[in-house]
Amino acid sequence: MQRVMRLSASDLLKERVDAAEEDVHFSEALVEAVVAEYTKPGEVVLDPFAGYGTTLVVSERMNRSAVGIELLPDRVTIIRQRLGGSAQIIEGDARNLAAMGLGQIDLCLTSPPYMSAADHPDNPLTGYRTLDGDYPTYLAELAEVFAAVAQIVRPGGHLVINAANIRHGELVTPLAWDITTAVAQHVAFRAETYLEWDDPPEWMSGDYCLVFQKGLPGETQA
Numbered sequence: 053m054q055r056v057m058r059l060s061a062s063d064l065l066k067e068r069v070d071a072a073e074e075d076v077h078f079s080e081a082l083v084e085a086v087v088a089e090y091t092k093p094g095e096v097v098l099d100p101f102a103g104y105g106t107t108l109v110v111s112e113r114m115n116r117s118a119v120g121i122e123l124l125p126d127r128v129t130i131i132r133q134r135l136g137g138s139a140q141i142i143e144g145d146a147r148n149l150a151a152m153g154l155g156q157i158d159l160c161l162t163s164p165p166y167m168s169a170a171d172h173p174d175n176p177l178t179g180y181r182t183l184d185g186d187y188p189t190y191l192a193e194l195a196e197v198f199a200a201v202a203q204i205v206r207p208g209g210h211l212v213i214n215a216a217n218i219r220h221g222e223l224v225t226p227l228a229w230d231i232t233t234a235v236a237q238h239v240a241f242r243a244e245t246y247l248e249w250d251d252p253p254e255w256m257s258g259d260y261c262l263v264f265q266k267g268l269p270g271e272t273q274a
Contacts, residue, residue: 105131163214
């Protein structure tokens with residue numbers, strides 16, 4: 053991956069799914085770049101936080117086998133309407149991924165739901181539907197999700213996580229760095245790409261693709 057990738061906010065808006073209430077979807081250009089960099093046609097791409105399905109739609113278009121997990125039933129319905137016949141969407145909680153019986157994958161590409169470190173009672177991992185949000189618990193549970201993903205990524209395969217550092221009033225939550233620290237306990241951190249938006253939202257302090265790689269047999273992950 054290149055160290056800096058320039059992205060267009062107007063292109064993102066054009067790609068927005070009609071039913072979406074906010075821009076919580078990937079840029080298709082970002083998905084295309086990551087999938088092209090880390091997979092070949094026929095290989096398997098997983099998105100455990102599928103959202104509105106951009107990773108699956110683009111991966112399918114690029115002749116990859118795509119699998120997604122999405123918690124919210126209305127989004128699962130939208131994803132199914134967007135997909136062709138080859139991709140698979142599972143309605144479920146990514147925190148239960150280890151029990152889902154998924155086969156080996158070549159790439160995990162996702163953006164987990166965001167949370168600020170303070171004044172955020174809504175729990176991202178329940179679709180913001182419960183008020184038991186706790187930032188350290190959120191990071192620990194994300195780490196567990198990606199530890200489960202690391203178990204099914206082929207040796208040498210990659211996990212790529214899009215995460216931003218976010219502003220909340222005068223506070224900046226270094227979410228991207230906190231996720232990096234949490235996930236790096238389970239799979240080796242390799243690089244980051246800075247996503248340079250031409251018109252970034254005010255809440256965004258910085259946007260990144262975080263690249264992790266599962267070691268080959270005999271390699272250590274540290």
